[in-house]
Amino acid sequence: MLEIRDLKKSYAEPSGNPLVIIDIPRLDIGAGEQVVLRGESGGGKTTLLHLISGIVTADSGSIKLDGMELNKFSESARDRIRADKMGYVFQTFNLLPGFTALENVRLGMTFARKKMNLERAKDLMNRVGLADRMNYMPNQLSVGQQQRVAVARALANKPRLLLADEPTANVDPANQNRIIELIQEVCREDVVAILLVTHSDEISKRFERVERLEQINLAIATAGAMEL
């Protein structure tokens, strides 16, 4: 479902020299597969998620989603693919403060070409255990509840791939496992692949496949060798 080959991305340092952040020769994720990506801070985890979601473009290499070469598409085309085929859960939830919980979920389906109806949004709210909180504003929800709304939003458009960037970093330990369970359960039911970024051992144990960024990203090894 997701195939990454020879993916490279660099940013300019203040000195003007290019700093290679991503150098991944190969990474594959199958349909419905649930993968954790571990790595230290600054290792390029978020950059990798941005590359896969099409928010930024790679310098070179290939990212194929269901056979579509993302790097060859224009920005607006990548936006459409992201709207249709991907869901994104952010570390800080990023619910829009002026919209109710239900409306935030519906935002997740607003920009997709396949039009989802209100019933799907209500069904997702029900599945994340917030059927009685649909008309609450984000500031009326607890942290754990906000993240559950964010999960429902990410799945609103029936994506093929869910990208989660440290989704439990701001959630209390008691709720962390619940959030991860929820993500895994809903994705399993809807056959949605997961690429979840975390640096938590606890969370990593819940996934069958764990990739370490240091092992798949040559840029980290190269940077380490240069420091030595």
Place this chain on the structure above:
Amino acid sequence: MNLFSIAIRNLLYRKLPTALTMLSMALGVALVVIVLTISGVVEKTFERTSNVGYNLIVGAKGNSIQLTFNTVFFLSQPVENISYSYYMEYMPGDDRQKEFKRIGGILKEPERSGLYASRMKNGFAIPLCMGDYIGSFRCIGTTPDYFRLLKHGDMNDLDYRFSQGRNFVDYSDEHGYFEAVLGSQVAAGMKLKVGDEIFASHGAAGGTAHDQAFRIVGVLAPTGTPNDRGAFVNIEGFYLLEGHIAPDRDEASGIEKKGTIVAPERESALSKVRLPIEKREVTAILIKSEGPRAIGLQKDVNKTQFAQAISPIAEIAGLLGLFIQPIKWALLALTSMVCLVSAISILVSIYNSMSERKRDIAVMRALGASRDHVTLIILVESVLIALGGGILGWVAGHAVGPLANAWTESATGVRIQFFNVNSALEPWIVPGLILIGTLAGIIPAMSAYKTSVAKSL
């Protein structure tokens, strides 16, 4: 959800800044609507006034605008006078001969018809004498034909009606030649009614009053014309007042001959003795002549050395173009500037909100919104503020009209309805608001367009 509902939600989330910017736009649009309403009322008043029921005014040679102001609007001062015998030249058919027999005096060739009689078929000529005042209102000496033959109204098809009493007559056994009819505003302003006496003052408001009183026999129902502000007296009585007798003049030079102002001998106020023709002058003559005859008549009169004939409709249209339209456009320009300032406040308000909305925009982009989507949302917000404020302002501006009806209807005869569209420019307000809103939203929308998703998340 769609982009429109997202924009509405965003505006509702920022209620206070949204409301304030809408209010400023409402003020601007209300001012525009009020200016259009007022100019509509003024133009309608002028148009209504220009439907005077006669197609020419003949007066002494001089300033045509002054003649119009004086005769139609009872403003300014009379130009000069022309002889009563000259007025008689306009009498249709054999009326000239009949008039000579009725009044008496000296008249050249009294057996012939008027020089312009052939052009006056189915028409009329009504004399006016101006120069006196009743209080601060103009006193007009005229004949009963003024209210019998003239009509008023938008279609010039309404007869003059009396809310009290009747029209004055040429001679009454009760009051002789001294009957008067007041316009509605004169009666209300001076608290006069049928049966009261009035004394005209000579030459100026507050000037020396004549000794002879006129008896009020009628009060006009409001017409929405300058006639509401006139006090009309029987011309026969007007001529018998001191100072209204014309002197003899040298035929060649027109210079007054001294010692020739002689009042006729009358035993009492009810005497039937009239001022003879050669002692009379008129300020203006209201002429109704059929179409092409009127044009020929106007040309012939204007060729004379001492008289001019003007078309009141043409003069009033000229006044509109000369004074009213430029003032209207100047006021519209001013009120449009207010709208422009409001548009700038929309721009500033939305632009200032962009820094705190960068993350929200980045989130929407991460959810699959394109740059065009987020740009459009900002533009829609801007247009909604402009339109929302504009609609509020339109309602407020239109509400002023009916609220002021008590004054405007009595002063101008024009009744302003809430949904009156008072100007052909008014339908352009909505497209104008959409344009203003779009232009005001461009800069903030570009800021949304350029938002970096990666940096903002």
